[in-house]
Amino acid sequence: MIKDVIKQIDQIATAEPDRVAYDYLGELNTYGDLKKRSDAYAAKIQEMNLPAKAPIMIWGGQTFEMVASFLGAVKAGHAYIPIASYSNSERLTMIQEVSEAPMVIAIDPLPIKMDQIQVLTPDEVVDGNYTINEKEFVDGNDNFYIIFTSGTTGKPKGVQISHDNLLSFVNWELTDFKLPEHPSFLAQAPYSFDLSVMSLYPALTAGGKLVVLPHEVTENIGKLFQTLPKLQFNVWVSTPSFAEMCFLDPTFDQAHHPELTTFLFCGEELSHKTAQMLKKKFPDAHIYNTYGPTETTVAVTQVEITDDILNKYDRLPIGVAKDDTHVTIDTSKGEKADQGEVVISGPSVSKGYLNNPEKTAAAFYQDDQNDYPSYRAGDLGFLDGDMLFYRGRIDFQVKFNGYRIELEEINFYLAKNPLVRYGVVAPKYNAQHKVQQLVAVVELADGVRDKYSDEELVKKLREDLSKDIMPYMLPQRFIFQDEMPISQNGKVDIKQVIKEVNA
Numbered sequence: 001m002i003k004d005v006i007k008q009i010d011q012i013a014t015a016e017p018d019r020v021a022y023d024y025l026g027e028l029n030t031y032g033d034l035k036k037r038s039d040a041y042a043a044k045i046q047e048m049n050l051p052a053k054a055p056i057m058i059w060g061g062q063t064f065e066m067v068a069s070f071l072g073a074v075k076a077g078h079a080y081i082p083i084a085s086y087s088n089s090e091r092l093t094m095i096q097e098v099s100e101a102p103m104v105i106a107i108d109p110l111p112i113k114m115d116q117i118q119v120l121t122p123d124e125v126v127d128g129n130y131t132i133n134e135k136e137f138v139d140g141n142d143n144f145y146i147i148f149t150s151g152t153t154g155k156p157k158g159v160q161i162s163h164d165n166l167l168s169f170v171n172w173e174l175t176d177f178k179l180p181e182h183p184s185f186l187a188q189a190p191y192s193f194d195l196s197v198m199s200l201y202p203a204l205t206a207g208g209k210l211v212v213l214p215h216e217v218t219e220n221i222g223k224l225f226q227t228l229p230k231l232q233f234n235v236w237v238s239t240p241s242f243a244e245m246c247f248l249d250p251t252f253d254q255a256h257h258p259e260l261t262t263f264l265f266c267g268e269e270l271s272h273k274t275a276q277m278l279k280k281k282f283p284d285a286h287i288y289n290t291y292g293p294t295e296t297t298v299a300v301t302q303v304e305i306t307d308d309i310l311n312k313y314d315r316l317p318i319g320v321a322k323d324d325t326h327v328t329i330d331t332s333k334g335e336k337a338d339q340g341e342v343v344i345s346g347p348s349v350s351k352g353y354l355n356n357p358e359k360t361a362a363a364f365y366q367d368d369q370n371d372y373p374s375y376r377a378g379d380l381g382f383l384d385g386d387m388l389f390y391r392g393r394i395d396f397q398v399k400f401n402g403y404r405i406e407l408e409e410i411n412f413y414l415a416k417n418p419l420v421r422y423g424v425v426a427p428k429y430n431a432q433h434k435v436q437q438l439v440a441v442v443e444l445a446d447g448v449r450d451k452y453s454d455e456e457l458v459k460k461l462r463e464d465l466s467k468d469i470m471p472y473m474l475p476q477r478f479i480f481q482d483e484m485p486i487s488q489n490g491k492v493d494i495k496q497v498i499k500e501v502n503a
Contacts, residue, residue, distance in 0.1 A: 041072020060107025079143035082191040158354035168348040291318035297348035440475035
């Protein structure tokens with residue numbers, strides 16, 4: 001059981017400095033490199049006389065220098081705010097306004113001039129033999145990192161994750177999953193997306209390795225299929241939709257990746273179809289479905305998807321809560337007797353949103369029954385024994401013709417259709433803000449457009465949907481788009497689709 005994330009990584013670096021920690025497309029860095037470079041960042045940050053515990057924004061991609069700067073920040077006593085350098089400049093300024101960060105570390109060149117705060121670049125950080133006082137390290141309830149939500153409407157929210165929050169998550173992942181010794185993790189998710197933490201700190205605290213698949217590679221399917229077969233790792237971490245994209249690569253199977261033994265999925269719903277396909281391609285691998293909002297530190301439930309689970313459930317469970325965490329269902333928020341809003345209590349639950357007491361009070365609370373804060377997830381779910389099931393978002397629940405409808409239930413069955421790549425059902429509102437129509441917005445699977453007319457597609461999709469959902473839930477209108485809007489986190493931006501339908 002790990003007691004301190006930073007000290008654990010440093011201990012490995014001291015004991016085995018030549019062990020490889022980071023593989024960026026063949027460019028290798030060791031644990032010794034990581035300690036030396038992060039100590040240099042910590043020493044430089046301490047020179048800059050920032051306000052105590054003030055967060056530091058870090059702008060960049062997925063290079064080794066990013067991770068060294070993360071550790072440098074927390075060694076100097078400051079939480080870091082990772083911002084992907086493919087973001088627009090407005091996001092950078094919005095995060096600075098909300099966070100009141102006094103400094104940005106520009107690992108990649110900034111897209112705008114920032115005169116109002118200090119800017120630190122890697123060439124100003126000089127390597128040396130620095131001794132950093134461990135008493136300065138971030139620990140306990142101090143913020144370790146702050147992840148900002150995508151902020152599609154209004155200002156983004158900064159989710160504060162403390163050292164103790166992170167510790168609870170890391171110890172669970174290293175204990176409750178069948179991970180190899182010194183695991184090699186795929187590091188595909190950008191560091192501004194909390195899914196990246198599922199690879200980052202479990203790898204580094206276990207003496208493992210991060211094998212990076214950069215954002216610019218994953219965005220180019222040709223480059224992706226050239227690069228992926230060359231990478232050597234044994235633990236896969238991604239959203240289900242990224243794995244689905246990789247199914248198009250004929251070499252994405254156990255024969256070509258015999259070392260790949262474990263799959264961890266989070267960030268969106270894992271469909272039965274995707275899990276079944278993965279089982280065919282990697283019959284001997286362990287496949288885990290996990291669930292958890294950013295506000296509860298990456299994930300809090302897990303279930304291994306076995307043949308028994310696949311045979312038993314059409315819509316897969318999202319798992320059993322980790323031992324230190326309590327999941328309850330607020331049935332006052334659901335239409336069915338056993339369903340309601342998922343509420344999560346435990347040591348990995350955030351203290352709230354940075355500099356946003358109003359939204360913190362709306363989502364988090366403390367009661368006498370729990371030693372830890374509780375978070376209202378906004379997710380609709382139910383418990384069968386200790387197994388949790390997800391049924392959509394409370395805020396994607398609409399009333400139409402007197403019926404309460406879960407939009408994500410329709411989305412689930414729409415996405416199962418082989419004609420569909422992505423599908424989202426959006427409510428069309430009238431002037432009185434009542435739902436007057438359900439509109440399905442669909443990006444078709446490859447080659448489908450060449451085979452069918454729009455009329456034929458609508459007929460086929462409605463017929464297929466009618467097998468799984470009630471007639472009052474069927475969309476009245478279908479819109480076919482070449483591309484769906486994608487959020488900062490690489491998922492279909494449902495709120496943007498709803499906005500466009502109502503424009």
